[in-house]
Amino acid sequence: MRRFRYSDPGFETAFTAFVEERRETPEDVDAIVRDVLAAVRAEGLAALLRFAREFDRVELDEHSIRVSEAEIAESAAACKAEVRDAIAFAAGRIRAYHERQRPADQRFTDEAGVELGWRWGPLESVGVYVPGGRAAYPSTVLMNAVPAAVAGVGRIAMVTPPGRLEPAVLAAAQAAGVTEIWRVGGAQAVAALAYGAGPIRPVDKIVGPGSAFVTAAKRRVYGAVGIDALAGPSEIVVVADGANDPEWIAADLLSQAEHDPAAQSILITDDEAFAARVEAAVEAQLRTLATGEDAAASWRDHGAVVIAPLDHAPRLVDLIAPEHVEFAVEAPERLADRVRHAGAMFLGRHAPEAIGDYVAGSNHVLPTSRAARFSSGLSLYDFLKRTSFVKCDEAAFAALAPATIALAEAEGLPAHARSAAIRMGNRRPS
Missing domain, CATH: 3.40.50.1980 (Nitrogenase molybdenum iron protein domain)
Structure with a gap:
């Protein structure tokens, strides 16, 4: 497990390098x-x-x-x-x-009389x-x-x-x-x-x-x-203040660490004494966890504790672009609303990520390995297709045809242009 302090010189460079480390299995498959x-x-x-x-x-x-x-x-x-x-x-x-x-x-x-839509x-x-x-x-x-x-x-x-x-x-x-x-x-x-x-x-x-x-x-x-997606190892970021029970936060961190030795758990807090209590609670819980071997390897090799003002947490979360992020703080929306890159967010001290894995109702198939920067979790839309349609009467076609012909000719596609021109009684271009 690595420790980072926001106030340390070179924090940004060191933390970015940590976040960008590859955690996938190195085997050539x-x-x-x-x-x-x-x-x-x-x-x-x-x-x-x-x-x-x-x-x-x-x-x-x-x-x-x-x-x-x-x-x-x-x-x-x-x-x-x-x-x-x-x-x-x-x-x-x-x-x-x-x-x-x-x-x-x-x-x-629309205003040209063209019927448009999708189903x-x-x-x-x-x-x-x-x-x-x-x-x-x-x-x-x-x-x-x-x-x-x-x-x-x-x-x-x-x-x-x-x-x-x-x-x-x-x-x-x-x-x-x-x-x-x-x-x-x-x-x-x-x-x-x-x-x-x-x-x-x-x-x-x-x-x-x-x-x-x-x-x-x-x-x-x-x-x-x-x-659906190319899934990587699980990951969680927990943003927590010192008012939390450190045992709760330790359990949340281990809930993802136990998935796989390549999983990642990161704590962001502004309270260094609280961070130490969480670290001690993690070590104690690992000793009794049936999945402790994998969880210990994950925490040792890929875990991190970041000491930083909580106002900076949204920017750090965006840098990580994690699969899951918990905001175990008062008024969690104050921070969560500023986050752009996260697969799923869990708001408040009584919303551990584990309920999202099972019974909250939201989907637990989420982007990993920083893919939350450009993709979303599994949803109904993954099982639907959208088909668009266009319907023109003679007047609507006449409103669209001249620009169609001009663009087709500009692109050097004469059959496209003819397809529109021929309906206007004009066989251009030859």
């Missing part, structure tokens, strides 16, 4: 991913089954690769009642939040990647599939690495409106969703986080299929 994608595209199901044996040590066939409806129902029913209730509660809140994002179609006639419609099919390995992630299912269902996507295909499927994940899939589940993970799952493989039909867009292999695969298939 692109060549492996390229070969996996090519194999699945060429061989289809046979490649998926081979990779399941090689990478996952699992024997599958064309039938067992799909999770049956009976398996889903049986496993979901085995989910603990309190977890099922929490899933239903979260799904309802996520659904209600994303329903409010629904945009309106528009149709109007929104859902994607036909979406693939949701749900990670396995480190933990079960029912929240990932909900955050990716519920907005797709709200948008009206007809087919929601979920892929997840083979092995034991956690009841909570299958219960979340049921609650979210997932229509099919496949036992396939890694780059090969992305390839199957992008190109199709045996019984797995291709989709129009792939969403959901994954390993470095999954991210590299999403990068490579973009264009053949849409993707």
